[in-house]
Amino acid sequence: MSEVALLAQRSVVRTLRQPAMVVPSLVFPLLLLSINTSGLETATHLPGFPTNSYFQFALAIPFIQGALFSANSAGTNVASDIESGFLNRLALTPLRRVSLMLGQLTGILALGLIQALTFVVVGLAFGDGIAAGPAGVVVLVLLSLTISLAFGAIGAFVALRAGNGEAVQGTFPLFFAALFLSSMSLPRDLIETDWFRTVATWNPVSYMLEGIRSLVIEGWDAEALALGFACAGGIALIAVAAAGSALRTRMVRT
Amino acid sequence: MSDAAIETQGLVREFKKGPRAVDGIDLRVEPGEVYGFLGPNGAGKSTTVHMLTTLLPPSAGRAWVAGHDIVEDGAAVRATIGAALQDAALDPYLTGREHMKLQTALHGMRGAEARERSDALLQRVGLVQAADRRVGGYSGGMKRRLDLALALVHRPRILFLDEPTTGLDPQSRSALWEEVQRLAADRGVTVFLTTQYLEEADVLADRVGIIDRGHIVAEGTPEELKAEIGRPSVEAIPRDPDQLAYTKQVLARFGESVTGSPKGASVRLSGGDAQLAEVVRALDAANIEIQELQLHAPTLDDVFLAKTGRSLEGEAEREVAAA
Numbered sequence: 109m110s111e112v113a114l115l116a117q118r119s120v121v122r123t124l125r126q127p128a129m130v131v132p133s134l135v136f137p138l139l140l141l142s143i144n145t146s147g148l149e150t151a152t153h154l155p156g157f158p159t160n161s162y163f164q165f166a167l168a169i170p171f172i173q174g175a176l177f178s179a180n181s182a183g184t185n186v187a188s189d190i191e192s193g194f195l196n197r198l199a200l201t202p203l204r205r206v207s208l209m210l211g212q213l214t215g216i217l218a219l220g221l222i223q224a225l226t227f228v229v230v231g232l233a234f235g236d237g238i239a240a241g242p243a244g245v246v247v248l249v250l251l252s253l254t255i256s257l258a259f260g261a262i263g264a265f266v267a268l269r270a271g272n273g274e275a276v277q278g279t280f281p282l283f284f285a286a287l288f289l290s291s292m293s294l295p296r297d298l299i300e301t302d303w304f305r306t307v308a309t310w311n312p313v314s315y316m317l318e319g320i321r322s323l324v325i326e327g328w329d330a331e332a333l334a335l336g337f338a339c340a341g342g343i344a345l346i347a348v349a350a351a352g353s354a355l356r357t358r359m360v361r362t
Numbered sequence: 363m364s365d366a367a368i369e370t371q372g373l374v375r376e377f378k379k380g381p382r383a384v385d386g387i388d389l390r391v392e393p394g395e396v397y398g399f400l401g402p403n404g405a406g407k408s409t410t411v412h413m414l415t416t417l418l419p420p421s422a423g424r425a426w427v428a429g430h431d432i433v434e435d436g437a438a439v440r441a442t443i444g445a446a447l448q449d450a451a452l453d454p455y456l457t458g459r460e461h462m463k464l465q466t467a468l469h470g471m472r473g474a475e476a477r478e479r480s481d482a483l484l485q486r487v488g489l490v491q492a493a494d495r496r497v498g499g500y501s502g503g504m505k506r507r508l509d510l511a512l513a514l515v516h517r518p519r520i521l522f523l524d525e526p527t528t529g530l531d532p533q534s535r536s537a538l539w540e541e542v543q544r545l546a547a548d549r550g551v552t553v554f555l556t557t558q559y560l561e562e563a564d565v566l567a568d569r570v571g572i573i574d575r576g577h578i579v580a581e582g583t584p585e586e587l588k589a590e591i592g593r594p595s596v597e598a599i600p601r602d603p604d605q606l607a608y609t610k611q612v613l614a615r616f617g618e619s620v621t622g623s624p625k626g627a628s629v630r631l632s633g634g635d636a637q638l639a640e641v642v643r644a645l646d647a648a649n650i651e652i653q654e655l656q657l658h659a660p661t662l663d664d665v666f667l668a669k670t671g672r673s674l675e676g677e678a679e680r681e682v683a684a685a
Contacts, residue, residue, distance in 0.1 A: 115466050122455035125496070193451030196417055197512070199439055201468040362416045362436035 111203055115211020123181055124143030127276055133219070134226055137170030141230075144169065144293065159325045167231045168320035169292055171248075172313060175256040176224035176283045183263030183276030190271045190358065199359050209352050210336040210361070212264055213257060220256025224249045231324065240323040247333065248323045254340040255316050259283065261347035269353035292316040298345045312339035367393045367520050367552035368414060372423035375409050381597035381634065383409040386423065387665055391554060391569075393519075396546045398567025399556040402660065407556035408448055408575040411524045415445045428520055444518030448525050450505035454498030458489050458508050461497065462515070462524040469516040483511040487541065503534025512543060520552040521545065527562060560662045572666055579669040580628055588660040593617070594635050595664075598645060599626035599654040612648045620664075621673055626654070 136328055145163045152160050159165050189195045198208060228245055231238065238244050262283075267276050289304070290313040299305040308314045319336015322329035368391040375384040384406040391397040398405050412418035414427055416436040425432045428442040452461060462480035471479055484493050487507035497505065506526055513521060523542065527535040543566065545551045557563050563570045564584045572580040572587070580587055596616070600609045603625065610619070611629040615635055622628030631637045638657055647650055667673050 112469065114464055118453070118456065118460075121460070122453055125455040189453075192453070193447055193449055194453055196447055197451040197465075199417060200415060200443075202437070202440070202447055202470070203468050204438060259484070331655070349612065360417065361440070362419050362433045 111207035112210045114215060115203075115208060116214030116218065119185065119212055121213020122185060122227035123215065123219055126181075129177075129181045129184070130219070130222075133174055133181065133223060137173035137223075137227070138230060140173060141166055141170050148293060151294060154294075156295070156298060158295060158321075161236055163235050164322065164325050166293075167227070167235055167324050168317045169287075170227045170230075171224060171252045171320050172255060172287055172292075172317055174227065175220065175252070175259040176287065177278070178216050178220050178223070178256045179259035179263035179283060180276060180280050181219065181263070182212065182260040183267040184273050185215075186212065186264045186267035187271065187276050190208040190267065191273065195221060199361050203229075205355055205359055206352070209264075209270070209348070209355055213261065213348065216256055216260030217253050220253050220260070221249070223256070227252075229313075235324075236322055239327040241327075244323040244327070248320055249332070251316070251319050251323075251336055252338060254337060254344055258340050258344035258347055261344060261351050265347055265351040265354050268351055268358045271358065286311060286313050291317055312343060315339040364390075364429055366390045366425050366426070367395065368397070368425070368554060368583070370410075370414070370423065370425040372602050373410065373413060373420055373425050374414055374422040375406075375418060376421040382421075384413070384420075386534035387573075387576075387578055389571055389578060389581070391552060393552055394546065394550045396542070396553040396566055396568045398570040399554065399573060400558070400560070400563040400567075400570050400666075401556075401573035402558055407558075407571045407573055408524055411447065411554070413446075414502070415443060415522055416440055443518070443520045443522060444513035444516070444560065445522040446506070446509040446513045446524065446526055447522075447530070450502075450509040452497045452500075452505055454508065455496060456472055457494050458484065458500070458626060459493040461508060461512060462493075467510045469579050473514075479515060483514055483525045484649060486514075487511045488537075501534070503530050503537065506530060506534065506538055509539070510538070514545075518551065519612055523555045525556055525558065527557070527559065535562075542566055560666075564662055570662065572662070572669060574666070574670045574672075577633060580665055584662060587662060587665045590620070590665065590668075593630050593632065594660060595620050595622070595628055595630045595658045596638060596641055597622045597626045597628040597654075597658065598650075598652055598658045599623060601653040602649040605650050609645070609647065609650055612642065612644050612650065615644065621667070628658075 144166045149162045151157060152162050228248065238248065240247065263276055266279050289307045290311045291308050296305055296308050296314060299308060315335040316339055318332050322332035370387050370389050373384055374382060376382045387410060389660065399410065401407050409418065413420050414425055414432060416432055416439050419433060427436055427439045430438040432439055432475060462484065466476035466479055469672055484490050489504060489508055492500065492504060497508065527538055542553055542556040555566060567584065569583050569643065571578050596610055598613060602605055606627065613627045613629045617629040617632040620628045620630050635657060664675055
């Protein structure tokens with residue numbers, strides 16, 4: 109088994125052995141989905157609302173929220189490795205830094221996959237299906253994984269820079285603020301408050317949501333998908349590079 | 363290239379806005395030797411170990427481990443050494459066996475070789491029964507033993523142990539001591555051991571370096587260091603506490619005063635243990651009724667006291683009280 113696979117396996121195993129980390133990342137997004145659906149169903153009567161099922165509209169939210177939990181769990185795991193000295197143990201082996209980073213990121217993706225598949229199953233069970241069909245489900249999962257990678261890498265970056273779990277927990281509310289200040293509850297063109305619409309338009313989370321939403325509600329929308337993948341992929345690239353740089357500083361060895 | 367197992371020349375580590383944690387250390391550890399690096403918390407022990415294990419670049423000076431320069435040839439150093447650093451660095455969610463699997467794989471062992479090595483080491487440290495339990499449920503001693511097993515995976519020639527028994531109960535401590543002694547005796551492994559326990563250094567180390575505030579203040583075998591102090595001390599506790607001052611006055615004739623029990627008077631005997639009979643006669647002549655009289659052989663704490671003006675045991679007690 110390669111170094112990367114070993115470290116990814118460890119990352120997944122240790123995450124799955126912490127129910128307090130896994131269960132909320134699956135339950136809370138679904139809880140929010142059910143609350144939003146029951147409370148905001150009447151929003152579908154607004155002229156121009158893209159679907160007559162708020163569940164279909166809101167189904168994109170758990171994918172993003174799950175990714176935010178990935179950021180938290182990735183960051184917490186990395187911080188715990190630093191605090192316990194486990195990172196030093198790894199540094200004393202011939203392990204390459206890039207393998208460590210890839211192992212951590214693969215672990216994030218594995219957890220992201222579990223989340224995405226759970227949300228897809230819930231969507232298929234309780235909604236009107238995925239408009240883009242089976243191929244759309246594959247693309248949806250890929251987009252969801254890219255988003256998990258983006259947020260997970262941010263969590264790892266914060267942990268590597270700060271070196272403690274408290275800093276990671278401290279960033280969690282900021283991620284949620286980014287979610288709430290997006291087109292999470294309404295399409296951007298139906299947001300009447302100007303500042304909110306402007307913030308949502310500049311907020312990359314809106315485009316991630318809209319990419320997923322397009323597959324669920326409309327089918328294939330190249331522009332929405334391109335923007336969704338560009339935002340998630342762009343953030344993932346920057347965050348992975350930043351985390352890699354922080355790892356070089358943190359995992360000093362001569 | 364040095365032929366010593368470990369050699370340092372003027373090794374310095376300075377932290378930003380902080381004092382020099384390590385301030386020009388010169389030391390030489392021979393192959394197969396157990397070297398005890400003794401000092402209180404904050405003396406610079408762990409910083410030295412971090413530099414020697416390549417985890418921290420020195421600010422100045424040079425060091426070689428197994429003949430490899432720690433700055434220019436870090437990878438070669440790491441291939442030669444094993445390290446169990448302060449606080450067992452383990453993942454509480456993995457089992458002991460999973461730790462071994464990860465460590466053997468990261469050192470390039472695969473399949474049967476990795477399994478055999480893991481089993482042998484788990485057996486060696488007495489963790490076979492607990493191998494499939496998560497480490498989070500291990501006792502402090504078990505964690506330390508697993509930590510040691512992990513450090514030995516790739517058969518290192520030099521082993522760094524950073525305060526390996528801190529926080530352990532006496533039974534776990536002596537089990538770990540036995541293992542370290544076996545490693546040095548059977549396998550010829552060089553052990554560089556930091557400790558703040560005098561007894562540990564005394565029992566385990568062939569040679570001891572005493573470090574204080576980043577400087578090595580004394581170095582030698584425990585016997586040499588104690589012989590440097592040379593003279594034993596005597597402590598007399600009078601039955602009547604009111605006679606304490608008078609007891610001190612009588613004992614002052616026999617040598618300089620040293621720290622002892624607050625209930626008694628202690629002096630380092632300037633004429634050695636031959637003076638003990640004279641001490642007894644003098645106390646008797648002074649009509650001081652003695653409750654307890656003890657002759658203390660010099661300890662490493664006496665060495666520390668002589669070199670730094672402070673007691674290592676006193677430092678530890680102050681740290682506990684502060685905590």
